[in-house]
Amino acid sequence: AVLGSSLGVYAEDxxxxxxxxxxxxxxxxxxxxxxSVEGTYAQIAAFEEKYGCTVDVEExxxxxxxxxxxxxRLSTGTLADVFTHxxxxxxxxxxxxxxxxxxxxxxxxENVTEGYRSAVTQDGAVYAVPADTSNVAGVFYNKNxxxxxxxxxxxxxxxxxxxxxxxxxxGIDPIAAPYxxxxxxxxxxxxxxxxxxxxxxxxxxxYTNREIELTDSKAxxxxxxxxxxxxxxxxxxxDYLSTGMEECAAMLGEGTAAMMLVRTNIITTMTSVxxxxxxxxxxxxxxxxxxxxxxxxYWMPQGxxxxxSAQEPELAVAWCEFLTTQEAVDAYCSAVTPCGxxxxxx
Numbered sequence: 001a002v003l004g005s006s007l008g009v010y011a012e013d014x015x016x017x018x019x020x021x022x023x024x025x026x027x028x029x030x031x032x033x034x035x036s037v038e039g040t041y042a043q044i045a046a047f048e049e050k051y052g053c054t055v056d057v058e059e060x061x062x063x064x065x066x067x068x069x070x071x072x073r074l075s076t077g078t079l080a081d082v083f084t085h086x087x088x089x090x091x092x093x094x095x096x097x098x099x100x101x102x103x104x105x106x107x108x109x110e111n112v113t114e115g116y117r118s119a120v121t122q123d124g125a126v127y128a129v130p131a132d133t134s135n136v137a138g139v140f141y142n143k144n145x146x147x148x149x150x151x152x153x154x155x156x157x158x159x160x161x162x163x164x165x166x167x168x169x170x171g172i173d174p175i176a177a178p179y180x181x182x183x184x185x186x187x188x189x190x191x192x193x194x195x196x197x198x199x200x201x202x203x204x205x206x207y208t209n210r211e212i213e214l215t216d217s218k219a220x221x222x223x224x225x226x227x228x229x230x231x232x233x234x235x236x237x238x239d240y241l242s243t244g245m246e247e248c249a250a251m252l253g254e255g256t257a258a259m260m261l262v263r264t265n266i267i268t269t270m271t272s273v274x275x276x277x278x279x280x281x282x283x284x285x286x287x288x289x290x291x292x293x294x295x296x297x298y299w300m301p302q303g304x305x306x307x308x309s310a311q312e313p314e315l316a317v318a319w320c321e322f323l324t325t326q327e328a329v330d331a332y333c334s335a336v337t338p339c340g341x342x343x344x345x346x
Contacts, residue, residue, distance in 0.1 A: 018318065021052035025315045028073070028083035029059050030066050030302065036132055036268050042335035043328050050322070053315060063181060067093075074099055074307075081310035082319055084131045087119045087303045094305065096127045101306040101313065103127065103320060111324040116343040120303050128303025129320045133332075134340035135264040136296040137191035138285045145172060145258040146282075153284045155291035157226065164235040167258045175230055176248035176257035177240035184245070188230065188261045188286065192223030194295040195288045222288065230261075246273050253277030261286060263299060264339040271337065300343060 027044075031037060044055045058080060060066040073079035074094065085094060094100060102125035103109050109117070109126055120128040139160075145151075149170055154160040164174035179185045196203050199219040206212045214220050230236060237243060237257055246269055251257035253274035260266060270278055285294045304323060306316040322328050329342055 018314070019052060020312075020315050020318065023051075023053045023312055023315050025053060025055045025082065025312055025319060026080035027055055027057045027319075028070060028080040029057050030062055030070075030084045031059050036265070036332070036336045036339070038335040039132070039332035039338075042331045043323065046327060046331035047319060047322050050327070051315070051318060055319075063183065077309055079307050079309070081307055081312050081316040082304050083307065084302045085128075085305055087116075087128060087300060091120060091122065091127065091303075094127075096122055096305070097125065099308050100127045101308055101310075101317070103129070103306070103317070106317065106321065108321045108324050111345050113343045113345055116300055119300055128305045129323050130301050130343040131304045131323070132301035133338045133342055134301055135299050136340065137187050137261070137263045137299065138283055138296050139259050139261055140252060140266055141259045141282050141284070142252055142255045142257075142280055143282045144280055145255050154287055155294065156287050156289060157222075157229075159291075160287050161229060161233065161235075164230070164233070164259075168235060172255070173237040173251065173257040174235040174259060175237070176243070176251040176260050177230075177236040178243055178245040178248040178260075178262070179236075179240045180242050180244045184262070185227070187263060188227050189223040191261070191286045191297045192219065192226060192288070193297045194285075195219040195222065195293070198293055198295070219288070226286070245269050249273045252281065255280075267339050268336060299340075301340075 029037070029040065041057075044057065047053070048055055060069050070079065070083060070085065071093065085091070104121075104124065104126040109129075112129055116130055117126055120126055145167065146153075149166055151163055151166060154163045167174040177184075196217055196219040200206070200217060203212070203217060203220070207214065237248070237251065245266070248257065248260055248262075249266060249269040250273050252260050253270055254277070264283075267278070270281065285296045287294055304320055306313065306320060310316045324344055326346065329344070332338065332342075
């Protein structure tokens with residue numbers, strides 16, 4: 001059922017008058033490296049003040065552990081009223097038609113960008129709103145190290161490897177790699193997707209339809225090669241498989257490592273770990289074969305979903321609506337500096 005019809009009394013012109021005094025919204029919030037948790041909690045505080053309610057937050061870790069907790073709660077009917085989860089193809093794990101409210105009947109859903117809505121839509125139903133800001137991936141580098149070693153920004157992958165060798169010869173780790181979390185190992189490869197689309201704009205559709213093999217794309221294979229290069233040539237920090245995001249952020253800020261191949265949410269981590277070093281950090285796209293073609297891949301944020309078995313469904317929808325407002329954006333920005341766009345139209 002469409003939530004807009006099942007909860008039809010919750011019309012846009014009634015939102016401001018609706019009171020949830022004494023009500024409690026339960027929330028399952030996934031924590032991940034670089035996540036802007038402070039921004040979310042600032043939004044929660046503003047929401048509680050606005051509606052006179054209480055938000056009861058349960059934090060879970062990212063990765064497989066958190067996913068297992070969420071899926072067990074979902075299957076046993078004990079999941080929170082609202083919860084965060086990945087979008088796109090990962091949304092299918094939730095069986096959203098059975099377990100999540102369809103928000104497409106809400107007038108305010110149009111304030112979510114079309115690109116984001118397309119990633120949370122299944123069979124015409126819209127199941128989530130942005131839980132954070134978007135971000136991109138590339139190379140963050142210590143400008144002082146580059147200046148001291150007279151290094152120019154590399155424009156091709158060959159140049160990049162030469163820069164790594166220069167840095168290594170100077171006794172500095174070329175790349176700080178936060179690979180204690182497995183998903184971070186994929187960033188150099190996933191960031192290369194920009195070049196895959198430059199090579200073949202229809203790559204995803206053709207692969208999904210089994211019209212091509214992954215090995216048919218030179219750029220796709222090139223992304224795997226980049227991961228292989230930096231690992232086998234000794235350009236990563238020692239014990240990189242046990243090093244976390246905060247340690248790597250500190251290494252980059254202090255200049256004991258020169259670069260990180262990571263998403264822009266590393267800025268959130270650096271703001272916490274070494275805020276005085278932020279201005280020493282620069283950014284450039286992971287280069288490829290041609291100096292004339294350089295760009296970045298774009299990550300959309302996780303979504304907030306409404307549990308179809310929510311104890312407070314109207315309050316849960318009010319939370320999702322709140323996240324699409326300028327009021328929520330302002331609350332977020334009062335706590336943290338955004339690392340990308342909010343995937344909202346206004």
